[in-house]
Amino acid sequence: MSGHCTQAFLALLKSDQEKPPPLLAHRSSKWFLLTTVCIAVFTDIFLYGIIVPVIPFALTKRANVAEEDVQRWVSVLLAVYGAALLAAAPVCGWLADRSTSRRMPLLVGLLALAGSTLMLCFGNTIGVLVAGRILQGVSAAIVWTVGLALLVDTVGQKEVGQVMGFVSISMSIAILVAPLLGGVVYDRGGYYSVYYMAFALIVLDIILRIAMVEKKVAHKWDTAAVPTSAPSPAEKEGKVPLPLPQREDSWLPHPDSSLHSMLSEKKVEKKWSIEDGPRPETETPPNERRTQQISPLSNADTIVEEPETGVAEAPSHTNSLSCCQPQPDNSSTTVPAEVRKRPPIVILLSSRRLLSALYCALVQSALLTAWDAVLPLRVSSLFGWHSLGAGLIFLPLVLPSLIAPLVGAFSDRYGARLPATIGFVLSMPFLILLRLVDGGGTQQIVILCVLLALLGTALTIVLTPLLAEITYILKAKEEHHPGLFGEKGAYAQAYGLFNCAFAGGMLVGPLWAGFVVEKSGWATMCLSLGILSVVTAIPAFLFTNGWVGGRKPGEADEDQQRP
Numbered sequence: 091m092s093g094h095c096t097q098a099f100l101a102l103l104k105s106d107q108e109k110p111p112p113l114l115a116h117r118s119s120k121w122f123l124l125t126t127v128c129i130a131v132f133t134d135i136f137l138y139g140i141i142v143p144v145i146p147f148a149l150t151k152r153a154n155v156a157e158e159d160v161q162r163w164v165s166v167l168l169a170v171y172g173a174a175l176l177a178a179a180p181v182c183g184w185l186a187d188r189s190t191s192r193r194m195p196l197l198v199g200l201l202a203l204a205g206s207t208l209m210l211c212f213g214n215t216i217g218v219l220v221a222g223r224i225l226q227g228v229s230a231a232i233v234w235t236v237g238l239a240l241l242v243d244t245v246g247q248k249e250v251g252q253v254m255g256f257v258s259i260s261m262s263i264a265i266l267v268a269p270l271l272g273g274v275v276y277d278r279g280g281y282y283s284v285y286y287m288a289f290a291l292i293v294l295d296i297i298l299r300i301a302m303v304e305k306k307v308a309h310k311w312d313t314a315a316v317p318t319s320a321p322s323p324a325e326k327e328g329k330v331p332l333p334l335p336q337r338e339d340s341w342l343p344h345p346d347s348s349l350h351s352m353l354s355e356k357k358v359e360k361k362w363s364i365e366d367g368p369r370p371e372t373e374t375p376p377n378e379r380r381t382q383q384i385s386p387l388s389n390a391d392t393i394v395e396e397p398e399t400g401v402a403e404a405p406s407h408t409n410s411l412s413c414c415q416p417q418p419d420n421s422s423t424t425v426p427a428e429v430r431k432r433p434p435i436v437i438l439l440s441s442r443r444l445l446s447a448l449y450c451a452l453v454q455s456a457l458l459t460a461w462d463a464v465l466p467l468r469v470s471s472l473f474g475w476h477s478l479g480a481g482l483i484f485l486p487l488v489l490p491s492l493i494a495p496l497v498g499a500f501s502d503r504y505g506a507r508l509p510a511t512i513g514f515v516l517s518m519p520f521l522i523l524l525r526l527v528d529g530g531g532t533q534q535i536v537i538l539c540v541l542l543a544l545l546g547t548a549l550t551i552v553l554t555p556l557l558a559e560i561t562y563i564l565k566a567k568e569e570h571h572p573g574l575f576g577e578k579g580a581y582a583q584a585y586g587l588f589n590c591a592f593a594g595g596m597l598v599g600p601l602w603a604g605f606v607v608e609k610s611g612w613a614t615m616c617l618s619l620g621i622l623s624v625v626t627a628i629p630a631f632l633f634t635n636g637w638v639g640g641r642k643p644g645e646a647d648e649d650q651q652r653p
Contacts, residue, residue: 110311111303114303114311117301117302117303118302118303118304118305120244120245122301122302123240123241123244123302123304123305124241124244124245124253124256125298126298126299126301126302127237127238127240127241127257128256128257128259128260129260129294129295129298130196130199130200130233130237130295130298130299131233131234131237131257131260131261131264132260132261132263132264132291133203133233133264133291133292133294133295134203134229134230134233134234134264135260135261135264135265135268136264136267136268136288136291137203137206137207137226137268137288137291137292138171138226138230138264138268139264139265139268139269139272139462140268140269140271140272140284140287140288141210141272141284142168142268142269142272142462142466142480142481142484143269143272143273143276143466143477143478143480143481144272144273144276144281144284144477145163145164145167146160146164146466146467146470146480147276147476147477148281149163149164152214152281153214153215153216153219155216160467161463161467161604161607161608162604162608163216164463164467164600164604165463165600165601165603165604165605166220167219167220167223168223168459168462168463168596168600169596169597169600169601170220170223170224170227171223171224171226171227171230171593171596172227172459172593172594172595172596172597172598172599172600173224173227173593173597174223174224174225174226174227174228174230174231174593175227175228175230175231175234175589175590175592175593175596176227176590176593176594176597178227178228178231178232179231179234179235179586179587179589179590179593180435180583180586180587180590181231181586182195182231182232182235182236182582182586183235183239183435183582183583183584183585183586183587183589184433184435184582184583184586186235186236186239186582186583186586187239187434187580187581187582187583191304192236192239192240192243192304193299193302193303193304195232195236196232196233196236196237196240196299197296197299197300198232199228199229199230199231199232199233199236200229200292200295200296200299202225202226202228202229202232203226203229203230203233203292203295204289204292205225206222206223206224206225206226206229207222207226207285207288207289207292208222209221209222209225210222210223210226210285211282211285211288227593230589230593231586231589231593234585234588234589234592235582235585235586235589236582238254238257238557238581238585238588239581239582239585240304241253241254241257242561242581243304243305243581244304244305249502250502250558250561250562251498251499251500251501251502251506251554251555251557251558252495252498252499252502253498254494254498254554254557254558255494255495255496255497255498255499255554256494256495256498257557258491258494258495258497258498258550258553258554258557259491259492259494259495261491262488262491262492262494262550263488263491265458265484265487265488265491269466269480269481269484270481270482270484270485271287271481272284272477272481273476273477273478273479273480273481273482274477274478274481275287276477277476277477277478434575434580434583435580435583435586435587437567437574437575437580438563438580438583438584438587439587441563441567442633442637443563443633443634443635443636443637444560444563444584444587445633446629446630446632446633446634447556447559447560447563447588447591447633447634448587448588448590448591449591449626449629450510450514450552450556450626450629450630450634451553451556451588451591451592451595452591452592452594452595452598453514453595453622453623453626454513454514454549454552454553454556454592454595454626455591455592455593455594455595455596455599456594456595456596456598456599456602456619456622457517457521457545457549457595457599457619457622457623458487458549458553458595458599459595459596459599459600460599460600460602460603460615460619461484461487461542461603462599462600463599463600463601463603463604464603464604464607464612464615465480465483465484466480466483468527468612469483469538472527472528472529472530472534473530473534473535474530483538483539483542486539486540486542486543486546487542487543487545487546488546489543489546490543490546490547490550491546491550493547493550494550494553494554495554497509497550497551497554497555498554498555498557498558501554501555501558501559502558505562505634505635506555506556506558506559506562506634506635507630507631507634507635507638509551509552509554509555510551510552510555510556510559510630510631510634511627511630511631511634512548512551513548513549513550513551513552514548514552514623514624514626514627514630515623515624515627516544516547516548516551517545517548517549517552517620517623517624518620518621518623518624518627519620520541520544520545520548520620521545521616521617521619521620521623522616522617522620523541523616524538524541524542524545524616525612525613525616525617527541527612528612528613552630555634556588557588559634559635560584560585560587560588561581561584562635563584564580564581564584566636602615602618602619603615603619606618
């Protein structure tokens with residue numbers, strides 16, 4: 091029995107088998123791959139947030155941290171995760187764009203995630219806990235970089251905004267339920283019960299990542315398959331000749347095709363004679379007649395002289411027929427050789443539009459994760475809540491993320507500038523008004539929950555368009571500079587940069603909030619975050635979708651014009 095299970099497991103991992111794997115159509119479908127990536131993102135964020143309400147209490151009871159040092163170590167443990175994600179994301183993106191598979195890096199990331207969870211579960215010193223959070227950040231870099239690139243490979247660029255909306259939902263639900271379940275389970279079942287949930291989710295993630303089949307892997311069985319369409323009755327009776335098979339590597343068109351007829355027209359056309367009068371202007375003398383040959387190896391059209399005998403010379407492998415090759419858009423430009431030699435990440439970082447999107451992603455992440463370091467302790471000091479209340483208070487902040495697919499669909503249709511700008515502007519008053527939460531009582535709890543819900547709505551309006559903006563940028567550059575990023579593209583590296591920015595926010599946010607609260611108080615922290623938000627709306631308006639003042643209808647912006 092165990093031998094059969096082992097063989098089935100190895101068959102799932104093997105992608106070069108001759109026979110199609112079972113349930114190939116389902117395992118390579120868009121919705122299965124989307125579900126797999128969303129579960130991977132959910133698992134990563136869940137394991138990040140499940141210990142948020144647990145850390146303050148676990149530090150004092152397990153790591154013997156003094157009460158006055160808890161706030162500092164909470165901020166550090168949250169920040170080192172972001173630092174590891176920041177450092178690992180570019181490397182993971184570079185490796186993913188050069189890898190032949192997206193699934194294998196995802197499995198490696200899952201192993202790192204399982205190892206980090208074990209360290210956090212059984213560690214009882216600050217050093218082990220910090221190392222576990224670092225490894226967890228490396229795993230997140232793999233999941234976010236490779237997972238988002240896999241989605242772009244799967245759905246293309248037209249639906250990317252809506253798909254990123256579902257990714258945002260999975261992330262936000264994880265942010266919601268992780269602190270909530272972490273607090274409830276810790277309060278009811280104890281420390282280890284929290285990690286039982288984590289290991290169960292990792293097992294589910296393992297099953298999905300092993301079962302998934304990438305579109306490009308599934309395609310090789312599609313192309314190798316025999317056409318399923320049956321011959322018509324006329325074909326069976328022999329009245330209509332069946333099409334002759336054509337070798338994939340043949341440079342000649344099918345004999346029945348119009349292209350073949352065009353090339354063979356000279357063999358059946360009526361020859362001109364002197365009795366016919368003057369030679370038609372449209373006819374070329376036989377000794378000057380030329381024909382173009384087809385080659386799959388070059389895009390250049392080379393003319394080959396045809397001898398008067400009517401027999402064409404053998405086709406040169408440097409020739410091609412332009413009608414058989416995809417033609418670039420007239421607005422595209424040739425990429426200079428010195429530009430092609432640049433690493434894709436250097437080309438990406440030279441884009442003002444991308445730099446603006448990365449900065450906005452960093453600030454959005456900081457505004458979202460800043461509360462992880464201060465909110466549990468704030469409700470504990472004001473309302474006397476413990477781990478259960480510390481988990482529940484995140485509910486109004488992340489529930490608005492359910493509208494993310496609608497925001498993504500809006501971005502696909504109208505662009506990312508408007509929602510990104512509005513989101514940052516709307517966040518400012520809600521952040522500043524949180525200064526009013528400075529006492530106990532039901533009224534203060536209501537004010538806190540309402541303001542957090544409004545802030546969560548504004549930040550959701552920002553995040554989904556920024557995720558899609560990365561794809562929009564690469565699409566614009568590829569359209570105007572075909573081949574700029576090579577055959578495999580640079581989506582993984584681009585989302586690696588996005589993850590760097592998001593991780594930078596996860597590093598800056600908790601440290602900013604924690605240390606400002608410790609030095610200057612809650613009110614100053616809320617005011618500083620509000621100012622940061624409204625200032626970020628400026629580059630979001632100016633550069634999202636390209637420079638706002640430097641583009642005319644039908645004209646590429648500066649980022650598109652220069653590689």
